[in-house]
Each structure stands twice: as C-alpha cells, then as structure tokens.
Amino acid sequence: MWDSRFAQFNLDYAASTNHFAGVAVSTGDIYVGGYPWRINCYPRGRSREGNVGDHVSLCLELRSARSTGGVKAVFDAFVLDRDGRPNWYTNRLPQVTFLPRRESGWPRFVTRRDLEARHVSEDGCVTFVCGIVVSGAGGDAIAVPPCSDVGSDVARLLTMTETDRATVPTDVTFSVTGEAFPAHRLVLAARSPVFRAELFGPMSSSSIEVQDMEPEIFGFMRRFIYTDALPGDDELGSSPADAMQHLFAAADRYALDRLKLMCAQKIWENVTVDNVASALALADTYNCPELKSRCMDYFAVDANLKKVIFTDGFTWLVQKFPSLAAELKERVGM
Incomplete structure (x- = not known):
C-alpha cells in the first residue's frame, strides 16, 4: 500500500x-x-x-x-x-x-x-x-504510535519536578564560581568527548570545579547539551555579543561542534565595521575557519576596509595578533 x-x-x-x-x-x-x-x-x-x-x-x-x-x-x-x-x-x-x-x-x-x-x-x-x-504504508501492520522525540525527552530532565527528579537523580555537580549545576553524566558524555573523558576517565569525580567561565555561560552550555537550543536574545543580558562570544569559546573548550557553529553564525550575523576585527581574532583563536573566512571576505570589500582601518578594533588586532594581521594584509593586498 x-x-x-x-x-x-x-x-x-x-x-x-x-x-x-x-x-x-x-x-x-x-x-x-x-x-x-x-x-x-x-x-x-x-x-x-x-x-x-x-x-x-x-x-x-x-x-x-x-x-x-x-x-x-x-x-x-x-x-x-x-x-x-x-x-x-x-x-x-x-x-x-x-x-x-x-x-x-x-x-x-x-x-x-x-x-x-x-x-x-x-x-x-x-x-x-x-x-x-x-x-508499505498501513497494510496489515499493527498501528503503533510514532516514536517519541528523544530530544524533548532528554530536555525534560532539566525541568523535572523535585518528585520526578528523585526517580532520575543527577550524578555529577559542577561548581562555577560558587554556583552549582547538577547534571547527568551519560547525557554530557554522549554530547561531548571532553566531558566523556572527564566524567569516565581515571580521575573522574562526582563534584567538579569549572575554572575560567561565568556561571551564566556554563548554564547556557548545559541547557544546549540537553535541548540543542541557543539562549534567546532576551537572556543574553546587557551585552549579547559578548555573551555569544563567551559561549562560542565554551563550545570550543568542550568540543561541542554544533553549538560552536551556531554561535559563529550569530556572531557573523552581527558583524559590523567596529567589531569585525574582534570577530576575526575570535575565529582564529578558536579555530573556526567558517567564521574566519567570512571576516576576511568582509575586510576584502574596499568600502569596508577603508572604514575598518580607522577603528580601535583594527589597531588592537595589529598589536595583539601580528601574525593574523599579516595574513589579513596579504589577503586584502594591503
């Protein structure tokens, strides 16, 4: 049929x-x-x-x-x-x-x-x-309800009531600047090879302190691991661009490639003459060729270049990233 x-x-x-x-x-x-x-x-x-x-x-x-x-x-x-x-x-x-x-x-x-x-x-x-x-639709097959959305089921682990959480307890807690983030080892390990090594390696522990990251950023990353969703613009505080860059860095740190590209897309969507230099440095630092090539292309447009070279961001790029600045100059023919 x-x-x-x-x-x-x-x-x-x-x-x-x-x-x-x-x-x-x-x-x-x-x-x-x-x-x-x-x-x-x-x-x-x-x-x-x-x-x-x-x-x-x-x-x-x-x-x-x-x-x-x-x-x-x-x-x-x-x-x-x-x-x-x-x-x-x-x-x-x-x-x-x-x-x-x-x-x-x-x-x-x-x-x-x-x-x-x-x-x-x-x-x-x-x-x-x-x-x-x-x-082969229909036929004599027994009508079975469609499979549930596994992603939604995993996401519910973050929103369980206290009663439900007791039946599916978390088994690891991350401390980020004093703020606790409980989680499930298997979920994190399935999504990130870095977490897999950290949580199931010889030095694994049920309590882990995270250095060099803000609690808000770790929270956004944990939520992505469970839900595959970025935070809304209204959740990113007074400086959404900075928050997205920090989340991009966190994604690179924990080898969350999809999150990294999603953040890169958001960063690229908001590139301007004033911030393209920092976006380029970010892409180079955290090895994101997709974002780096687009920033290079942005510089290569003559109308953009004539404005960018007079910004503080460009001066900072030349001073702090001389090899990248040299690569850029070769790319745009400066």
Whole structure:
C-alpha cells in the first residue's frame, strides 16, 4: 500500500546568504504513511560533501520510525521559476530505505547562480515543491504510535519536578564560581568527548570545579547539551555579543561542534565595521575557519576596509595578533 503527499517549501533566500555550509533550513514535520518526515534545505550545501557553497542541497529526513528496518520512500522535487513554472534540475530520487534520523537527497540540487538568475522572487524567496511517496504504508501492520522525540525527552530532565527528579537523580555537580549545576553524566558524555573523558576517565569525580567561565555561560552550555537550543536574545543580558562570544569559546573548550557553529553564525550575523576585527581574532583563536573566512571576505570589500582601518578594533588586532594581521594584509593586498 502507498501513501503520498506534496509539500511546498518556501526558502527565504535573501536571509540565507550568510549561512554556513552544513546549516539547514527545515520544514516542520510532514506526516506521510504514518511517519513524520522533514525536508532539509542547505542554502550553502552540506559540508560533508565538500561543497564550497555554490550549490543548494535538498534532502528528506525520516524523523522517527516504528521499525528499525527503516521505511521505503521515493523523494521528488522541483523549483518554481518567477513565473510559477516548475523546473527539474535533478532526476527523481529512486526508492530509498530511510533509517530513523537519517536523510537522503541531492547534495547538489541546484546552483545558487541558477536560483538567483531564475527563481528568486521579488520578496527574496524561492519556492520548492517536494513529493514524498511512502511504500508499505498501513497494510496489515499493527498501528503503533510514532516514536517519541528523544530530544524533548532528554530536555525534560532539566525541568523535572523535585518528585520526578528523585526517580532520575543527577550524578555529577559542577561548581562555577560558587554556583552549582547538577547534571547527568551519560547525557554530557554522549554530547561531548571532553566531558566523556572527564566524567569516565581515571580521575573522574562526582563534584567538579569549572575554572575560567561565568556561571551564566556554563548554564547556557548545559541547557544546549540537553535541548540543542541557543539562549534567546532576551537572556543574553546587557551585552549579547559578548555573551555569544563567551559561549562560542565554551563550545570550543568542550568540543561541542554544533553549538560552536551556531554561535559563529550569530556572531557573523552581527558583524559590523567596529567589531569585525574582534570577530576575526575570535575565529582564529578558536579555530573556526567558517567564521574566519567570512571576516576576511568582509575586510576584502574596499568600502569596508577603508572604514575598518580607522577603528580601535583594527589597531588592537595589529598589536595583539601580528601574525593574523599579516595574513589579513596579504589577503586584502594591503
């Protein structure tokens, strides 16, 4: 038995120009054949394909499955031009067995050049139309509720009542400038190789003091580990940019690569003439080539460079990071 559905996916292309490779814009859950699916669009491509940002990737992800054997499905997609006519840039994806939390699709669905030339509307959006066909939907299978969202279940560990917490007790406490942060070893170890080594190594302890970090930043990082979510802008205090930079450094310290890139994206979105020098130094210090290359590109724009060189930030960069300043001068031809 088959089940199918078409879904329209609108990409705010103008807002996606600053995205890093590997950062997806996704739909909500789309139910086909009794299973939740999600369409993931990577405006700069999926980084693991070695995409340098000149192609858009389009993928279908099975959000959960009732069978560990996976679900067979066919995925098709086209993009509308400015006149509303469909354009196919790829062949239909053959029937694929999708495994839970895995995606399949086209790493190079369409070039950004083609999108900009033919498909970006006046309001800066691109419309994709995607078809999902699920094989073996229904049939004589016993109707079992969809799998729960594991991420939400883990997040509840942070918001349990005192009564519930007694049944799932924390087993490690971090002390950050005198403030205590209880946590679960297995959750932290599953998310961070640094925590894994610290919590299950020969020197492991149930009480750990964290040096050189503010309690607020550790709290944001702990919450991300449980929820995969960044703090809201209203939570970052009087200096959101500084807080995001400190969280970026914490992510690097504990090898939380996704958090690090998410922070880098936020930092890049707020780059200005006055702070680009500090953003570049931050990217170089904590080894983030994605942010560093974009800051270098910002400097390379002549109109930006003429303003930046007269800022205190640029003077600070030259004095404190001479090798980076030399690399920058070579890059922009100073």
